[in-house]
Amino acid sequence: MDETIFNNAIASLPQTFREGPAPRAALLLGSGWNRAADSLTALETIPYSEIPGFGAATVTGHDGRLVLAEAPGGGRVLVFCGRRHWYEGCEWEAVVMPAVLARRLGAPVFLVTNAAGAIRTSLAPGDVVLLSDHLRLSPLTPLRGPHNPAFGPRFPDQSRVYDPELGETLRAAAARQNLTLSDGVYALACGPAFETPAEIRAYGILGADVVGMSTVPEAMVASAMGVRVAGLSFVSNMAAGISSRRLDGNDVVDCAARHAPRLARLVLDFLELLPAAQ
Ligand code: HPA
16 A cells, blocks of 8 residues: 555645544444434534545445544544445555544544345344454455555454454444344455355355445454454345345445434444443
């Protein structure tokens, strides 16, 4: 990864982002999760399109703006509303920009969220899965290339990408709305095509519970840089072949929109409970 891209991105941010107390946490809000930002008091907002090396979000359900806001429970929170995906054709730097900016702006905690298809048949659309681990089912990785210690060790440990203590805080936040989070393993598919039923059967045999086209690169980079990571998948559909229903990106967006208030509540409660867990 090219460090100058991140330096230029940071230099382009309004001063409020770079001055004052470091954010207590950074949030990366994927499909269905963007509404969480609306309930926060924003101190400063910048569209991704104005951040060099990031670029406008191109996928429906991804707002493409970075917000610095007052966090419930005190302090500040950095909120990435929407993400860039590898399948959009952008550079890795754009995909992992939230992880690197979170680290550089001093956030000790990074919550990554997404919408995903359920592989495990006991899950159903509307469920929320707490990520316990992931499967990167392709050789694609943002960490390929000459080693730069600014992005962590050459061989980052991946045995605990998702922080169990943050997971407990998320469970406590979910309990406030009588929501039980299932633990699950997230499989990264490259997209943009949905998977075939045969692929989904294979992922299931390998131990995946949910599947999606994001999250893993950002989580890998943040954890390699020493940021504590937590991950949540909102189940927007049963994965290919798990139900007889054919997959349609619009259904993912519609399902996510129906559940957006609940997901926003979960994120806000997590922020409120966070200080106690640190
Ligand atoms: N597959 C991959 N990505 C997804 C899915 C899916 O079924 N649902 C939401 N994102």
